[in-house]
Amino acid sequence: MKAVIIDNDDSFTGNLEHLLVESIGSRPLVVPYSYLDTVNLDDYDLAVISAGPGKPSEYPDYAALLESGVPVLGICLGMQIINEHFGGETARLPDCVHGKTDKVEYDGHTFTVARYHSLYLRRVADCLEVVAVNGAGVPMALRHKTRKIIGYQFHPESFMTPEGAYFVDHAISFLYPNRSHEVPRGRRVARKALRR
Amino acid sequence: MLSDSDLTFGFLSYTYGMKLRDMITEKRTEFPYGHLKKYMTVLEYDRAAGELVVHSGGDQLPEEIQRAISSAGATADFLMSSHSKRVLAQSLSREAYIDGVRRTLEHIREGYTYQLNLSIKFTIERESLNALSLFTHLYKTYPAPFYAWFRSGQHQILSTSPERFLRVDGGRVLSQPIKGTLRFEQYDESLVRVLTESPKESAELSMIVDLIRNDISLNCEYGSVRVDGHQSTFVVDNLVQMYSNVFGSLKSDRTCVDLLLDAFPGGSVTGCPKKKSMQIIDKLEPNTRDIYCGSFFVIKDRKHMDSSIAIRTGYYDTNTGAFHFFAGSGIVVDSDPEREYDETVAKAEKFLKVLGQ
Numbered sequence: 021m022k023a024v025i026i027d028n029d030d031s032f033t034g035n036l037e038h039l040l041v042e043s044i045g046s047r048p049l050v051v052p053y054s055y056l057d058t059v060n061l062d063d064y065d066l067a068v069i070s071a072g073p074g075k076p077s078e079y080p081d082y083a084a085l086l087e088s089g090v091p092v093l094g095i096c097l098g099m100q101i102i103n104e105h106f107g108g109e110t111a112r113l114p115d116c117v118h119g120k121t122d123k124v125e126y127d128g129h130t131f132t133v134a135r136y137h138s139l140y141l142r143r144v145a146d147c148l149e150v151v152a153v154n155g156a157g158v159p160m161a162l163r164h165k166t167r168k169i170i171g172y173q174f175h176p177e178s179f180m181t182p183e184g185a186y187f188v189d190h191a192i193s194f195l196y197p198n199r200s201h202e203v204p205r206g207r208r209v210a211r212k213a214l215r216r
Numbered sequence: 217m218l219s220d221s222d223l224t225f226g227f228l229s230y231t232y233g234m235k236l237r238d239m240i241t242e243k244r245t246e247f248p249y250g251h252l253k254k255y256m257t258v259l260e261y262d263r264a265a266g267e268l269v270v271h272s273g274g275d276q277l278p279e280e281i282q283r284a285i286s287s288a289g290a291t292a293d294f295l296m297s298s299h300s301k302r303v304l305a306q307s308l309s310r311e312a313y314i315d316g317v318r319r320t321l322e323h324i325r326e327g328y329t330y331q332l333n334l335s336i337k338f339t340i341e342r343e344s345l346n347a348l349s350l351f352t353h354l355y356k357t358y359p360a361p362f363y364a365w366f367r368s369g370q371h372q373i374l375s376t377s378p379e380r381f382l383r384v385d386g387g388r389v390l391s392q393p394i395k396g397t398l399r400f401e402q403y404d405e406s407l408v409r410v411l412t413e414s415p416k417e418s419a420e421l422s423m424i425v426d427l428i429r430n431d432i433s434l435n436c437e438y439g440s441v442r443v444d445g446h447q448s449t450f451v452v453d454n455l456v457q458m459y460s461n462v463f464g465s466l467k468s469d470r471t472c473v474d475l476l477l478d479a480f481p482g483g484s485v486t487g488c489p490k491k492k493s494m495q496i497i498d499k500l501e502p503n504t505r506d507i508y509c510g511s512f513f514v515i516k517d518r519k520h521m522d523s524s525i526a527i528r529t530g531y532y533d534t535n536t537g538a539f540h541f542f543a544g545s546g547i548v549v550d551s552d553p554e555r556e557y558d559e560t561v562a563k564a565e566k567f568l569k570v571l572g573q
Binding site for chain 1: 329415418429488549
């Protein structure tokens with residue numbers, strides 16, 4: 021699987037790259053946001069939108085990527101960008117959280133995940149479906165209802181998310197329902213997570 | 217014991233770290249981007265073995281070196297009374313620092329930074345300061361693992377840092393970021409729990425651990441980066457501090473200099489995300505950091521290096537007779553502005569005390 025990570029000048033993108041390699045077994049291309057227009061998206065099976073500073077409206081160039089048809093995984097700001105592109109709204113999170121863990125229910129299981137966000141999805145776009153929230157009801161994961169787009173508000177690549185690889189595997193399984201056999205190592209991690 | 221020395225000693229300034237990230241500051245800098253030196257003779261004290269190892273690649277006779285070592289007396293005491301002028305200036309006053317913390321909190325709530333290190337530059341005028349004796353005095357009274365003394369142009373730099381930045385030993389990479397501080401008058405063991413169980417202090421460290429993982433991952437093998445001993449503690453200068461060990465395996469085609477430059481400046485002194493935090497710091501701090509928050513390092517070869525984060529660091533400008541030193545604090549969303557000011561002053565305390573302020 022060929023993947024491209026678009027880096028929004030974040031400081032966790034290298035962690036995301038290492039985590040992604042665990043799942044897809046090949047080295048992704050990492051491109052700064054400012055070079056997004058140089059990427060030929062047709063060459064890739066997966067585009068990952070990284071976390072980063074600021075708010076979605078400061079990253080207008082993602083519109084083309086989100087309409088290109090290439091499967092997309094958005095992390096943190098990346099998920100907020102997906103939501104705003106499809107008509108949702110982002111707002112300041114009361115009592116914002118950075119560098120702390122939280123519990124989320126996802127895929128029928130409870131996971132500990134790392135959170136770093138000042139903003140949250142105040143209104144979710146109609147075409148998106150929230151598939152995980154935290155105890156306070158803050159959206160933590162979403163999927164597009166018809167397209168191959170998925171997002172996580174939390175950070176699977178943090179060392180504070182013990183089952184980080186599970187979330188990447190799960191995203192790839194959602195984006196490629198018939199190709200899950202291509203992530204053998206990831207499935208091993210996922211089974212470990214589910215045994216708990 | 218004699219052997220050839222090929223060690224390179226030096227520093228990189230924080231200003232160079234800005235340049236590495238395409239940031240141009242308009243402030244005047246008093247330092248070169250970096251300064252590297254090789255010495256004819258290097259003395260290495262092996263504390264565990266109680267041995268002094270002399271590395272000498274030059275023509276100096278071993279006897280000459282031995283004579284110099286054996287005739288070296290005790291280091292001179294640092295005498296405060298010999299200095300009369302005691303003018304203290306701060307780049308940010310108490311009020312200005314607290315205002316800076318409030319602004320930082322607003323940037324955090326807007327999502328531009330998760331943590332930001334805000335510092336103060338202190339200046340004391342001291343004509344004919346004996347900076348070397350100040351250095352040895354500090355080393356004796358406030359020991360820490362990463363002291364450095366370095367002459368560069370008109371500047372005599374003394375770093376009293378407790379923090380390792382990056383060590384490369386063969387292919388093994390270690391970084392030990394420090395975050396989380398608790399000041400005490402009288403140490404007792406319960407302080408460790410107070411610090412490690414504080415959600416605020418723990419979050420400060422965790423963020424920087426993720427940042428360091430990222431920064432070393434660029435030059436480390438996939439799957440090799442791991443965290444060990446998260447929230448370990450140590451005591452320095454009447455402060456309990458927390459740190460973690462972040463390990464990785466250097467890629468075979470990369471050198472310790474690749475690693476150093478890609479990870480520089482250290483995440484514990486910038487904040488996170490690094491570039492945006494550095495841009496905000498440049499707006500909030502009226503001064504350049506120069507050597508402060510840069511790094512000192514010793515490089516042996518492509519795969520062997522040790523380096524510090526140049527915190528708790530000052531320099532004496534022999535042209536102007538002014539001694540400058542710096543201290544700062546990591547600001548997170550739970551920060552109380554006045555407490556952060558107090559923490560910053562606590563970190564400057566040893567300089568303030570020794571210099572009679």
